[in-house]
Amino acid sequence: MGIGANAASAATLDDVKAKGFVQCGVNTGLAGFAAPDAAGNWSGFDVDYCKAIAAAIFGDATKVKYTPTSAKERFPALQSGEVDVLARNTTWTINRDTALGFNFRPVNYYDGQGFMVRKGLDVKSALELSGAAVCVQTGTTTELNLADYFKANNLQYNPVVFEKLEEVNAAYDAGRCDVYTTDQSGLYSLRLTLSNPDDHIILPEIISKEPLGPAVRQGDDQWFDIVTWVHYALVQAEEFGITQANVEEMKKSANPDVQRFLGVEADSKIGTDLGLTNEWAVNVVKAVGNYGEIFDRNIGAGSPLKIERGLNALWTKGGLQYAIPVR
Amino acid sequence: MAIGVTNAPERIRSSGSIINDPQVRGIFYQALTVIILSVLIYWIVDNTVENLRRANIASGYGFLNSRAGFDVGQSLIAFSSDSSYGRALLVGFVNTLLVAVTGIITATVIGFIIGIGRLSHNWIIAKLSLAYVEVFRNIPPLLVIFFWYSGVLSILPQAREALALPFDVYLSNRGVAFPRPIAGEGAGYTLLALLIAIAASFIVARYARQRQMATGQRFPLLWTVLGLVIGLPLVTFLATGAPLSFDVPVAGKFNLTGGSVVGPEFISLFLALSFYTAAFIAEIVRAGIRGVSKGQTEAAHALGIRPALTTRLVIVPQAMRIIIPPLTSQYLNLTKNSSLAVAVGYADLVAVGGTILNQTGQSIEVVSIWLIVYLSLSLATALFMNWYNARMALVER
Numbered sequence: 001m002g003i004g005a006n007a008a009s010a011a012t013l014d015d016v017k018a019k020g021f022v023q024c025g026v027n028t029g030l031a032g033f034a035a036p037d038a039a040g041n042w043s044g045f046d047v048d049y050c051k052a053i054a055a056a057i058f059g060d061a062t063k064v065k066y067t068p069t070s071a072k073e074r075f076p077a078l079q080s081g082e083v084d085v086l087a088r089n090t091t092w093t094i095n096r097d098t099a100l101g102f103n104f105r106p107v108n109y110y111d112g113q114g115f116m117v118r119k120g121l122d123v124k125s126a127l128e129l130s131g132a133a134v135c136v137q138t139g140t141t142t143e144l145n146l147a148d149y150f151k152a153n154n155l156q157y158n159p160v161v162f163e164k165l166e167e168v169n170a171a172y173d174a175g176r177c178d179v180y181t182t183d184q185s186g187l188y189s190l191r192l193t194l195s196n197p198d199d200h201i202i203l204p205e206i207i208s209k210e211p212l213g214p215a216v217r218q219g220d221d222q223w224f225d226i227v228t229w230v231h232y233a234l235v236q237a238e239e240f241g242i243t244q245a246n247v248e249e250m251k252k253s254a255n256p257d258v259q260r261f262l263g264v265e266a267d268s269k270i271g272t273d274l275g276l277t278n279e280w281a282v283n284v285v286k287a288v289g290n291y292g293e294i295f296d297r298n299i300g301a302g303s304p305l306k307i308e309r310g311l312n313a314l315w316t317k318g319g320l321q322y323a324i325p326v327r
Numbered sequence: 328m329a330i331g332v333t334n335a336p337e338r339i340r341s342s343g344s345i346i347n348d349p350q351v352r353g354i355f356y357q358a359l360t361v362i363i364l365s366v367l368i369y370w371i372v373d374n375t376v377e378n379l380r381r382a383n384i385a386s387g388y389g390f391l392n393s394r395a396g397f398d399v400g401q402s403l404i405a406f407s408s409d410s411s412y413g414r415a416l417l418v419g420f421v422n423t424l425l426v427a428v429t430g431i432i433t434a435t436v437i438g439f440i441i442g443i444g445r446l447s448h449n450w451i452i453a454k455l456s457l458a459y460v461e462v463f464r465n466i467p468p469l470l471v472i473f474f475w476y477s478g479v480l481s482i483l484p485q486a487r488e489a490l491a492l493p494f495d496v497y498l499s500n501r502g503v504a505f506p507r508p509i510a511g512e513g514a515g516y517t518l519l520a521l522l523i524a525i526a527a528s529f530i531v532a533r534y535a536r537q538r539q540m541a542t543g544q545r546f547p548l549l550w551t552v553l554g555l556v557i558g559l560p561l562v563t564f565l566a567t568g569a570p571l572s573f574d575v576p577v578a579g580k581f582n583l584t585g586g587s588v589v590g591p592e593f594i595s596l597f598l599a600l601s602f603y604t605a606a607f608i609a610e611i612v613r614a615g616i617r618g619v620s621k622g623q624t625e626a627a628h629a630l631g632i633r634p635a636l637t638t639r640l641v642i643v644p645q646a647m648r649i650i651i652p653p654l655t656s657q658y659l660n661l662t663k664n665s666s667l668a669v670a671v672g673y674a675d676l677v678a679v680g681g682t683i684l685n686q687t688g689q690s691i692e693v694v695s696i697w698l699i700v701y702l703s704l705s706l707a708t709a710l711f712m713n714w715y716n717a718r719m720a721l722v723e724r
Contacts, residue, residue: 176500
């Protein structure tokens with residue numbers, strides 16, 4: 001802790017261990033990504049990342065506390081140290097990586113911005129949207145892409161902006177605007193919450209790249225490494241075919257790569273170098289499954305959202321998810 | 328020491344020691360307070376700067392010149408995504424000012440009507456006014472905004488089935504669309520005529536007052552002024568060939584296009600702030616009128632002054648002295664409450680600032696701008712009202 005330039009920065013891992021839980025910034029409510037149920041239990045894709053980080057540190061996925069944040073609140077919450085990690089479908093941009101003082105590395109969801117409209121409007125393409133009122137959440141990259149896209153294509157529009165996702169939903173559902181724009185994954189999720197989901201279609205255009213991933217504060221490399229490697233461990237587990245169900249069994253695998261990954265190799269330092277136990281990857285997979293399982297359970301085929309893996313398939317299957325070697 | 332306090336004239340001499348000198352003590356405590364405050368401020372600023380530096384967060388107000396990149400739905404001044412953050416804040420400020428000024432005017436009008444209504448001898452008017460005050464005074468303003476936004480405006484028909492009102496005015500859940508006048512060549516003369524008429528009205532009013540003071544004769548001021556303000560511009564308008572056309576809203580693919588549109592965000596905020604604040608103003612007006620001694624009315628009647636004139640010339644001027652100070656704080660409240668705009672997505676200073684805060688991450692800078700703008704706005708309002716109060720105050724001779 002007392003070494004070099006980072007001496008002044010708080011060692012987040014020590015703080016987290018001392019208080020006994022990870023404080024995780026999540027969305028206020030986006031079905032499939034982060035939403036509380038009636039009993040106040042959080043679940044979703046981003047929530048599973050919080051649980052995975054807790055499992056890596058404590059071997060116990062329940063040691064998480066959630067801070068629901070709106071798009072506007074999320075950055076100050078992370079900057080001020082109110083949350084340890086922000087797992088809230090946040091787009092990685094150079095501005096956020098530099099001027100805002102955050103660090104991003106793994107992309108846990110490759111997304112892009114899309115448009116949703118009412119079927120009754122008979123719109124087939126985003127290029128037919130000139131003159132429309134567009135509902136959008138304020139302070140997002142979405143808002144900026146929207147302005148750029150309409151300007152580039154010489155289309156007129158009238159932005160209707162709200163701070164909270166729920167307010168944007170309500171306004172779109174009530175017909176205050178013709179078009180709803182956000183990340184396409186979000187549109188699939190939000191469509192389910194509308195009063196008549198079948199009356200709405202999602203247009204084919206994707207107008208931006210939205211690489212979503214967890215963010216941490218700058219200046220604490222150890223903590224940054226832990227959050228980063230939890231993601232790669234999840235992807236690596238999928239590559240190896242290690243699942244929540246067979247993880248204990250896989251420890252006996254003859255494959256040296258698998259043995260190293262699961263920390264059963266003799267004289268292993270696979271976890272201790274991160275400041276964790278060598279069992280950390282086992283604990284992560286045991287708690288939430290591998291990347292594919294998290295995807296399917298929350299937003300993929302096994303969920304009401306039924307989002308295709310697409311870009312988020314493993315690199316071996318034509319997607320972009322590629323684990324950095326764990327060795 | 329107890330003796331020293333009770334025995335004021337001898338206090339200084341009897342204490343002897345400089346430690347017990349109240350003047351020295353007073354200076355000491357004041358200096359101590361200033362020092363503690365300075366240290367505290369220094370500590371906060373230093374701590375903030377240090378933490379920002381440590382977290383690698385860029386700071387400073389330079390970002391105000393960068394390109395905003397987002398669009399604003401409601402804007403009175405030209406704004407596009409190519410404008411700067413500074414201009415975006417200006418748009419928000421103008422929007423705040425717009426809703427505050429229109430809200431203050433409407434709230435004052437409604438407040439005076441209801442306040443006088445509460446004193447009416449007509450039972451129904453008095454009770455209705457009472458009900459109004461009790462209902463609106465006891466509901467949080469945010470709920471009143473939601474009531475107008477979700478309860479009234481959002482259940483209006485869709486834009487494509489907008490209610491057509493006379494004069495090409497359309498009402499829908501996208502707001503009120505109305506024809507926008509387009510000034511043709513020579514329209515400036517009409518405006519000039521209006522300004523001349525207003526200036527002339529002031530001169531006539533001054534003359535009428537002096538004549539009445541000197542001779543006691545009354546002058547038909549109201550009709551003269553109306554004739555001037557309406558007649559002169561109208562004649563000019565017709566003489567220059569009626570240079571005015573209208574851009575009428577027509578149904579487009581999504582919305583009504585053309586014309587001017589006032590969105591439901593502004594309408595709901597404006598109505599809510601007006602109705603809410605009017606309830607408090609009504610009570611202030613009632614208290615002010617009640618505060619004028621009944622003897623004043625009786626004296627006026629004894630002098631043979633008619634009831635309407637009694638109210639205008641005797642009661643109201645005296646009531647105003649009681650009304651203005653609390654009225655000022657209601658105006659300030661309305662201005663500050665306008666920041667609730669963020670709940671319905673009206674692009675006021677707080678909403679636009681919030682967007683900028685999020686895009687740039689400059690929390691401290693944006694929050695400081697908010698504080699300074701609201702503080703200046705409130706102080707300016709207070710200054711104006713204090714000046715008006717001083718003008719209305721009783722000049723004792």
